[in-house]
Amino acid sequence: MEKQESIRNLKGIGEKTEKLFHILGIDTIQDLLDYYPREYEQYRIPVSVSMVQAGKKIAVLGKITQSISLRNTGRLTLVTATLKEAGRELQLTWYNMAFLKKTLVFGGTYIFRGVVSEKKNRLVMEQPEIFTKEQYQTMQNRLLPIYSLTKGMTNKMIAKMVRQVLEEKEIEQEYLSEKIRTSCQLAEYNYAVQEIHFPKNRENMILARKRLVFDEFLIFLLSVRQMKETVKNEKNLFGIKPVSETEALIQSLPYSLTNAQKKVWQEIQKDMTGEKLMARLVQGDVGSGKTILAFLAMLLSAQNGYQAALMVPTEVLAVQHFEGLKQLLEEHQLDFEAVLLTGSIKAKERREIYQKIENGKAKLIIGTHALIQENVNYKNLALVITDEQHRFGVHQREDLSKKGKRPHVLVMSATPIPRTLAIMLYGDLDLSVIDELPANRLPIKNCVVDTSYRKSAYRFMQKEIAEGRQVYVICPMVEESEGLEAENVLDYTKKLRQEMPPEISVGFLHGRMKPAEKNKIMEEFSENKIQILVSTTVIEVGVNVPNATVMMVENAERFGLAQLHQLRGRVGRGEHQSYCIFMQGGTKKEIKERLQILVESNDGFFIAGEDLRLRGPGDLFGIRQSGILEFKLADIYQDAAILKEASIVADEILEKDPHLESEEYKGLKNRLEFYAKEQMKRPGI
Numbered sequence: 001m002e003k004q005e006s007i008r009n010l011k012g013i014g015e016k017t018e019k020l021f022h023i024l025g026i027d028t029i030q031d032l033l034d035y036y037p038r039e040y041e042q043y044r045i046p047v048s049v050s051m052v053q054a055g056k057k058i059a060v061l062g063k064i065t066q067s068i069s070l071r072n073t074g075r076l077t078l079v080t081a082t083l084k085e086a087g088r089e090l091q092l093t094w095y096n097m098a099f100l101k102k103t104l105v106f107g108g109t110y111i112f113r114g115v116v117s118e119k120k121n122r123l124v125m126e127q128p129e130i131f132t133k134e135q136y137q138t139m140q141n142r143l144l145p146i147y148s149l150t151k152g153m154t155n156k157m158i159a160k161m162v163r164q165v166l167e168e169k170e171i172e173q174e175y176l177s178e179k180i181r182t183s184c185q186l187a188e189y190n191y192a193v194q195e196i197h198f199p200k201n202r203e204n205m206i207l208a209r210k211r212l213v214f215d216e217f218l219i220f221l222l223s224v225r226q227m228k229e230t231v232k233n234e235k236n237l238f239g240i241k242p243v244s245e246t247e248a249l250i251q252s253l254p255y256s257l258t259n260a261q262k263k264v265w266q267e268i269q270k271d272m273t274g275e276k277l278m279a280r281l282v283q284g285d286v287g288s289g290k291t292i293l294a295f296l297a298m299l300l301s302a303q304n305g306y307q308a309a310l311m312v313p314t315e316v317l318a319v320q321h322f323e324g325l326k327q328l329l330e331e332h333q334l335d336f337e338a339v340l341l342t343g344s345i346k347a348k349e350r351r352e353i354y355q356k357i358e359n360g361k362a363k364l365i366i367g368t369h370a371l372i373q374e375n376v377n378y379k380n381l382a383l384v385i386t387d388e389q390h391r392f393g394v395h396q397r398e399d400l401s402k403k404g405k406r407p408h409v410l411v412m413s414a415t416p417i418p419r420t421l422a423i424m425l426y427g428d429l430d431l432s433v434i435d436e437l438p439a440n441r442l443p444i445k446n447c448v449v450d451t452s453y454r455k456s457a458y459r460f461m462q463k464e465i466a467e468g469r470q471v472y473v474i475c476p477m478v479e480e481s482e483g484l485e486a487e488n489v490l491d492y493t494k495k496l497r498q499e500m501p502p503e504i505s506v507g508f509l510h511g512r513m514k515p516a517e518k519n520k521i522m523e524e525f526s527e528n529k530i531q532i533l534v535s536t537t538v539i540e541v542g543v544n545v546p547n548a549t550v551m552m553v554e555n556a557e558r559f560g561l562a563q564l565h566q567l568r569g570r571v572g573r574g575e576h577q578s579y580c581i582f583m584q585g586g587t588k589k590e591i592k593e594r595l596q597i598l599v600e601s602n603d604g605f606f607i608a609g610e611d612l613r614l615r616g617p618g619d620l621f622g623i624r625q626s627g628i629l630e631f632k633l634a635d636i637y638q639d640a641a642i643l644k645e646a647s648i649v650a651d652e653i654l655e656k657d658p659h660l661e662s663e664e665y666k667g668l669k670n671r672l673e674f675y676a677k678e679q680m681k682r683p684g685i
């Protein structure tokens with residue numbers, strides 16, 4: 001198969017569908033195969049009518065006991081039938097499917113599958129699928145893939161196209177040797193792709209997933225380790241010297257640095273002024289004060305006459321850091337020019353910025369991926385800082401480094417990764433940990449509630465807003481999506497605007513908005529022109545509005561605990577008491593217990609560990625710590641054992657053949673190159 005063959009060559013994809021696939025990041029056939037299901041749906045054993053409950057998607061076995069009716073209501077034709085058993089009734093309704101009046105048999109027994117709701121005291125199932133007993137038997141217990149969608153795209157469409165590729169195209173040849181597969185007990189690649197999309201049963205899916213997770217880790221580790229050879233032990237030719245101004249600046253900050261911040265700053269300074277180039281990862285829990293350390297390092301570089309660049313994953317964050325840095329410069333009368341470079345800056349201004357970067361006038365440079373575009377040329381870049389490394393690929397970090405003559409590299413991360421895993425994953429970096437929060441923080445008060453508490457939560461928000469504070473509400477989705485019952489930002493905002501008095505301004509934010517719009521909303525929120533911000537997790541990374549004191553997370557069960565911890569880190573960043581309400585969209589006891597961990601602890605490392613312990617090996621797809629590193633399927637916590645295996649294999653391979661030149665590794669090398677290109681395609685959010 002030509003991996004880069006466009007999906008346009010598949011039967012049934014026209015211009016419109018191609019665009020929808022593009023929104024999902026699928027342009028080629030390989031992209032499509034790599035678009036793994038978000039979860040699976042199972043055709044479970046059907047229940048009888050007497051067991052039916054509203055609110056669930058189920059299969060019901062029943063006999064049609066009343067005549068089947070066909071009505072016209074304006075533009076719609078309506079077919080209805082009723083199932084009755086032991087005094088309980090379920091009404092079935094189909095729209096614009098008049099032919100059913102003829103095909104369904106009065107008195108016939110069928111299995112109907114759909115969502116049951118309660119309307120005017122009646123249980124109703126709308127647009128159910130219809131099966132005979134025999135048909136259903138062939139489906140029973142199969143796992144059907146559920147993909148993440150965008151408006152206009154259906155699950156059926158994605159599944160159909162994946163099926164077409166699997167059936168009609170010759171997919172990739174195996175690229176792991178039999179020896180590796182046997183020693184690590186891995187399924188073959190082709191089997192894995194087939195069974196991850198359409199597993200015959202759960203066991204096959206688990207095997208398939210293991211193979212693909214292993215692949216993701218192996219490819220990642222090979223790229224990191226190949227780079228390691230080029231970064232570590234490089235000589236520091238910049239001759240950066242410690243300067244008294246940074247010490248003076250630290251003394252005149254409105255707060256004193258915590259001991260942990262001081263320790264890490266010493267480590268950074270020692271690296272930058274030492275004999276070898278810095279290659280350091282700074283890990284610090286949410287709100288632990290990483291940003292000021294990044295600024296200090298940038299200033300040290302500028303004071304020695306060099307440029308420093310800070311690359312962040314979102315425009316919102318780039319603007320926030322830029323404003324913060326400018327304020328610091330003004331307050332301390334430091335005469336360095338700082339520039340902001342993001343995708344939404346207009347051509348004329350952009351050209352001016354390019355010039356200032358090229359002639360060295362701009363010493364402090366903050367931006368998004370725009371910093372690594374081809375036409376950005378740095379005069380004397382000595383320091384590269386990437387914030388929240390997991391959002392970038394390792395290659396992007398390298399691309400920025402290549403812009404200078406091997407600059408110092410500093411990576412900031414709030415992801416709590418245990419030391420043993422961090423060493424495996426970031427083998428090319430030294431590790432510093434900020435293991436202490438500023439002393440002035442009041443611990444956040446947390447609670448886990450179900451949706452019956454929503455009204456009280458709204459009253460509580462109003463009370464806080466009346467005190468001058470602000471609120472975040474997090475929803476898992478941007479817009480309504482087929483087959484997924486979870487709150488979405490667009491509908492929720494409308495609902496909330498109706499619930500709240502008119503003087504409270506409700507704004508919304510999500511990753512699909514244009515960067516300029518997002519910046520505008522964030523600016524208005526920072527200035528308290530918006531009191532409630534309804535958002536997806538796009539605000540999870542680094543946003544700092546200390547006046548916001550309430551966070552409510554809708555459908556909290558849909559997020560991993562580590563991610564919820566990051567999210568809640570958006571409040572409790574100032575002097576006011578803050579609150580976090582985890583709203584559970586259901587009443588499952590296990591979920592409540594899992595979320596309860598957040599109430600009991602505020603320690604990111606502990607939370608990640610507990611999350612893993614509670615989830616256990618069965619929960620492969622339910623909830624992932626989305627956002628951590630760039631894996632599609634792998635979860636560093638849950639799949640730590642596979643990571644270890646992949647790490648050993650990566651070392652063995654590189655020891656034998658450091659540049660993967662032998663025939664044995666040809667396929668693997670191709671895969672690595674494909675992965676590197678793939679990363680460059682990743683859009684900044």
Ligand SMILES: Nc1ncnc2c1ncn2[C@@H]1O[C@H](COP(=O)(O)OP(=O)(O)OP(=O)(O)O)[C@@H](O)[C@H]1O
Nearest residue numbers: 255256257258286287288289290291292414438542
């Ligand atoms: N030692 C300190 N004492 C008091 N406040 C501090 C201290 N250090 C930083 N701050 C303030 O704490 C807030 C959070 O800091 P910062 O934005 O650097 O957090 P962070 O570590 O980047 O967290 P996140 O990963 O959540 O973005 C900022 O308002 C910052 O000014």
